[in-house]
Amino acid sequence: MLTGYLLVMGCLAVGLRLLRRQSPGPRTAVRGPDRRPVQPLAAGAHGRGWPVLIRLVLGTAVGGYVLLMAVVVGYYYGVARVGGRFLTSAFTGSALLVGITLPVFFAASWLAERRRRRRVAE
Numbered sequence: 001m002l003t004g005y006l007l008v009m010g011c012l013a014v015g016l017r018l019l020r021r022q023s024p025g026p027r028t029a030v031r032g033p034d035r036r037p038v039q040p041l042a043a044g045a046h047g048r049g050w051p052v053l054i055r056l057v058l059g060t061a062v063g064g065y066v067l068l069m070a071v072v073v074g075y076y077y078g079v080a081r082v083g084g085r086f087l088t089s090a091f092t093g094s095a096l097l098v099g100i101t102l103p104v105f106f107a108a109s110w111l112a113e114r115r116r117r118r119r120v121a122e
Contacts, residue, residue: 053113057106065098 072090076082 053110054106057102057109061098061102061105065094068094 069091072094073087076087076090
C-alpha cells in the first residue's frame, strides 16, 4: 500500500512541477485544415454557471464512488473473502456516505470558486 501511495504522490508531484515550469503567458497551438491558432483551455476552465458546477461536482462524486467500488470488489475477490453481505454493505454504506457528503462538497466547491473569482476580479 505504501508503494502505491508513493507512486501516486510521485506522479502528482511531477505533474505539478511540469505545470509550474510552463511559461505563464498564453500559448497557442496551430491545428486544423485552415491552420488557425487555437487557444487551449486552462486547467479548471470548463465554463461558468450553476449547471457546470453541478456537473463537475456530480462527476467527481460518481467517479470517486465507482473507483471506491472497484477497489472494494478487487479487495473482496483478490485478498479477503469475508462474509456474504460484505459487498452489499460496502455498496449501500458507500452510497449513503456519498449522499451525506455531497451537499457539503458542493457548498465547499461553490465557496472556493466564488473566492477564486473575487481574487481574479481584484
